[in-house]
Amino acid sequence: MGRSLLEKWIKPSLLSDMDSVQLLKNVDGKASFVQADDDDMTQTTKSKIRFSTHDNLLWAHSSFPTTESDCIFFGPDTFRYFYFLEKTVKMYHEKGGKVIDIGAGSGAGGIFLANLLKDQGDVQVTLTDINPTALLYSRANATANFPTKDGPKFNFVLSDILKNVDGPFDLIVSNPPYMVDTEESKSAADKDGAARMYRNGGGTLGIELSVRIVREGAEKLNRGGLIALYTGIPILAGNVDPFFSEVKPLIEEGGLELVRYEEIDPDVWGEELSTKAYGDVERISVIGLVLRKK
Numbered sequence: 001m002g003r004s005l006l007e008k009w010i011k012p013s014l015l016s017d018m019d020s021v022q023l024l025k026n027v028d029g030k031a032s033f034v035q036a037d038d039d040d041m042t043q044t045t046k047s048k049i050r051f052s053t054h055d056n057l058l059w060a061h062s063s064f065p066t067t068e069s070d071c072i073f074f075g076p077d078t079f080r081y082f083y084f085l086e087k088t089v090k091m092y093h094e095k096g097g098k099v100i101d102i103g104a105g106s107g108a109g110g111i112f113l114a115n116l117l118k119d120q121g122d123v124q125v126t127l128t129d130i131n132p133t134a135l136l137y138s139r140a141n142a143t144a145n146f147p148t149k150d151g152p153k154f155n156f157v158l159s160d161i162l163k164n165v166d167g168p169f170d171l172i173v174s175n176p177p178y179m180v181d182t183e184e185s186k187s188a189a190d191k192d193g194a195a196r197m198y199r200n201g202g203g204t205l206g207i208e209l210s211v212r213i214v215r216e217g218a219e220k221l222n223r224g225g226l227i228a229l230y231t232g233i234p235i236l237a238g239n240v241d242p243f244f245s246e247v248k249p250l251i252e253e254g255g256l257e258l259v260r261y262e263e264i265d266p267d268v269w270g271e272e273l274s275t276k277a278y279g280d281v282e283r284i285s286v287i288g289l290v291l292r293k294k
């Protein structure tokens, strides 16, 4: 594949910093293109990989439609996650240290943080995901954005939440899946009926992984360290928040203090509310939760 084709997706200014053909090879080491039918039924070649940029950073991720179970997500939530991370770091954590991004996907959050904290001394960023393909993307994107050895240090770990990492950490961040992704809820089902790893939050209301991040994160935080969780929660009739009801006792049990609980967007994914899985849900709200280890 020639560089001219790539330039349609990548800003030419970014190409000077990296060998983008190598970047694509690093991502999955195999064919990155598929034959697709256009609306007028002509066959065209489409990329399975898309690139997104923010500030001076760039990420390869899956292209639309993201229906396969191991797709690499990068979407509106990712940009809201950047907003939340930047605000959290500015308000509570202007220092380096050991950082972990749980459910890293393309590596978006961890790489964004590495860039924000790169002048704050030693920064070690661990990118974890349960999806092995996500670690290929995270590694390729980290290398593309920080090609030299004197930049932030990254490591990449296949892990269910924090099971395969030791800690302790100074900053634990995550934008985990938070939707119910069953046949009863899907607006665009995976062709094999499998739940999509980037979307399925687990439990009846999609909050299980978010609750686990608080419970398991508390055990792997340094004193003074933060959990910064960006997630979506179902709000039931009467403004009942089942996520915070589950998290409240964990704050005390985990030796944590509540620093901030912010509603970032009160109403997302409205189209899902008409599905059976969301029968009792009035709206899905996106929140940012910050907790500190005492």
Ligand SMILES: C[S@@+](CC[C@H](N)C(=O)[O-])C[C@H]1O[C@@H](n2cnc3c(N)ncnc32)[C@H](O)[C@@H]1O
Binding pocket: 072, 073, 074, 075, 077, 078, 081, 102, 103, 104, 105, 106, 107, 108, 109, 128, 129, 130, 131, 134, 159, 160, 161, 174, 175, 176, 177, 178, 197, 198, 199, 209
């Ligand atoms: C909504 S995507 C977010 C990706 C990325 N952090 C972002 O902001 O663009 C959620 C990610 O969590 C991963 N994930 C799902 N279940 C997980 C688990 N049990 N442990 C770790 N990662 C998980 C998915 O594979 C996916 O990459």
